[in-house]
Amino acid sequence: MKHKKLFVTLGATLALFLAIVTAGSFYLVDYALVSAERERNSNLAQIEKRFPELKSWVDSLQAVGALRDTFVVMPTTGKRAHALFVRSPRAKGRTAVLVHGYCDNATRMLPIARIYNRELGANVLLPDLYAHGQSDGDAIQMGWKDRLDVLHWISLAPELFRTEADSMRLVVHGISMGAATTMCVSGEQTPQYVKCFVEDCGYTSVWDEFSNEISARFSLPDFPLMYTASWLVQVKYGWNFNEASPLKQVAKCQKPMLFIHGDNDTFVPTWMVYPLYEAKPQPKAHWIAHGSKHADAYGDYKEEYTHRVLEFVKKYM
Template identity: 25%
Template sequence: MLMAWSIMEVIARNWAMVAIISTIVILVVIPILVLLKYVRISLNIMRTTKPPLARGPLDFERMLGEPVTFPALDGLPLSGMLLRARGAARKGLIVFAHEFCSDMYSCARYCRPLVERGYDILTFDFRGHGRSDCPPGYVPRQWVTDRELADMRGAVAFAENWLAEQGRAIELGLFGISRGACAAILVAAENRRVAALAVDGAFSTDTTIEYFMRRWAYIFTSMRFAYENYPTVFWRFLRAWMIYFARREFGCRFPSVRKAIARMAPRPMLFIHGEKDSYLPVEQSRKLYVLAGQPKFLWVAPGARHNQAVVLHAERYSDLTVSFFDRYLGSEDRGAPTAARPTSLFARGSTPVTGVPAAASGSDAAVAP
């Protein structure tokens, strides 16, 4: 009893200090503990959220080419294959980067028309996929990391060496799907020999993580007013914290595609995204499209879900990708087309091939559906 009275007396004499400490605990310590719990629970997003494939590996006819092996930038051996263009005229070489949980043979559903129209294709297995090994301790996930970036760099280096051995100009195109699209953008941002790139279902890990955290916030709090009215800076702080913990837990870095595309020297880019993509909403591609330099194009595939534009609109998909690379990789004259010299589908779009009106007006319909 005497001890309790002594404690009360101390509190009474130091009430101002007690009030300050209590305020700090309520306003700082408790929120930090809650956020830590939320961030750790939210790491499940990065551990287990897998995107759907457009089709299973047995739902399309494989294309077979010349087997090749080459090292990733960090020395890990990777498996791939070269698909030679059909016909005498070769327009260029395109490096294909498959989606997560797929393999090099995925190129068949996306690249068959390109091979038939004169393009050589280098396709390969990212580490931990298909025939490529995975180093101990690393688990590939749906988010592009510095490891997949090393794989993509290795593939591009191999492609450049192959072109040099063939006595051909060392420039190439990149074609990536979902996570592979992210790796393609990251490499294009640092390599000026990439003349053009087409990406389907591209996203940036940081902004996508923020989207998922906002989307699932209601699971962690019943205060709807709170999670719907947090300022943007709060969510950015939260995503930075989450990526920090992910780096520590998974032992890898998560490069920002958003930052890479913002600093990229202007390169022709074709963005494709499914209108009904519920896994990665089309807004993710729109954000990257806005950051990209000219010329740039975005086709939102009507009714298509994640990675399904090529399934629902096979002919349109083929026409767009072939016409795009014909214009910016396979053509000797790559200037903007004049009215007297139209350029396939891209001259019939809702904006000129330079895409300036679309960027200025905020419209993303740079390629007419």
């Protein structure tokens, strides 16, 4: 009788544990990928308030109808995707594809677009990633499946900018999750006209990033929640936390890459940039922005950020 009661108690405890883990997994996936508050609508005035140098440039583009929208249907998802773009008469084939971060949108990348368009005379293309901005989608992809969408935008660039592929020279520049996307793109086969990459505060892997977050926000260990949540994402969305690895992707990249990270970043901890940089074959360069928190390197060091980015990309574009 005692053994029977023990087995019943153990069974009930196990069932309760599994129920809690299952509920926690659904909560984590929903919290991080589905219900996260996103900047769906552009708030240009708010961005210009933080970056006042942006206003005159945007006004000049809007005055001549040069800041435009485009929509395409992504072959990877069958969903409608949106992007902003600017054609530059001074481009001479130079083009920048700029990738925004987690819960942001294309408009939030306009300060970086200004660098390339105003200082380099480049065309700029700013996609809204899946489930962000004006692009359709129900769940954030953390840069992994987004790499396929960015590759499609890259393939459309010659037609969009009315430039022969042979004369195009293109850089992909991303911030935060956009940097992770950029690194994931870099590990794939890219057209010859893709010349270099700039990643600003991207993470080593989705596993590492979520592990950092559940520890920082909820004081929880990886086991078992990270494992069950990753399995749930695999079942629901067709990818998992381990395969979504910018670290593995940059190890395959043979094209030049500039790494940028703030040394006071706790959201994507600064330590992540070092294994990423080490994994990337030459040519490469890096800049650690002193005192900068997550995604603040440009805001803190506008002139130096601009100088370092242009100094790097001009070598290859």
